[in-house]
Amino acid sequence: MAILPLRPRAFSVAELTVTALVVLLLSAIATVTWFGMRDRGEDSLAQTALNNLEIVQRFQVRDYGRYITSPPALSSVEPSYTYVGPDTPLQPDSEGVVSIGPDGAGVAMAAMSRSGMCYSIVLPHPDSGGDAVTNMWHVDEADHNTACNAATAVQRKNSPTPWGVDR
Numbered sequence: 001m002a003i004l005p006l007r008p009r010a011f012s013v014a015e016l017t018v019t020a021l022v023v024l025l026l027s028a029i030a031t032v033t034w035f036g037m038r039d040r041g042e043d044s045l046a047q048t049a050l051n052n053l054e055i056v057q058r059f060q061v062r063d064y065g066r067y068i069t070s071p072p073a074l075s076s077v078e079p080s081y082t083y084v085g086p087d088t089p090l091q092p093d094s095e096g097v098v099s100i101g102p103d104g105a106g107v108a109m110a111a112m113s114r115s116g117m118c119y120s121i122v123l124p125h126p127d128s129g130g131d132a133v134t135n136m137w138h139v140d141e142a143d144h145n146t147a148c149n150a151a152t153a154v155q156r157k158n159s160p161t162p163w164g165v166d167r
Contacts, residue, residue: 039113046095049098050119053078053100069107070100071100080096082096086151086154090118092112098111101151103157106124110152117138118139120134120135122135135156135157
């Protein structure tokens, strides 16, 4: 019995094309997923800042009967963030910056994520028995009515969009 020599076998053009298409499809799916996770993570930073400050404010009401509405006073109680006044618009690169201002006897706070979403919370007067109003909106730099700050949060509190709900 004769032994036949082995011939090297190459991949066909069709096999290589299918492999390349599968790799491209998988990388496209991974890229879209990664960008979505990154945006959600950036949004969570802004939401977490406001959730932490809501707890600080509720303790202030419990201990002293009122909210802290000035940036310097809040900075002395909770130095983890940088605070600006209610009319200062926040920018997408202002991570860790919170706009704070009064809303009657309540307080309004806003924070912006790098993805361009603005998150706000307006806490009512401690004796009103009302609930906190959370809101979110995408900031359009050309439209000053969408500025991310505590003053806009007060204006928008009557038409809230709860966090996690896309418009």
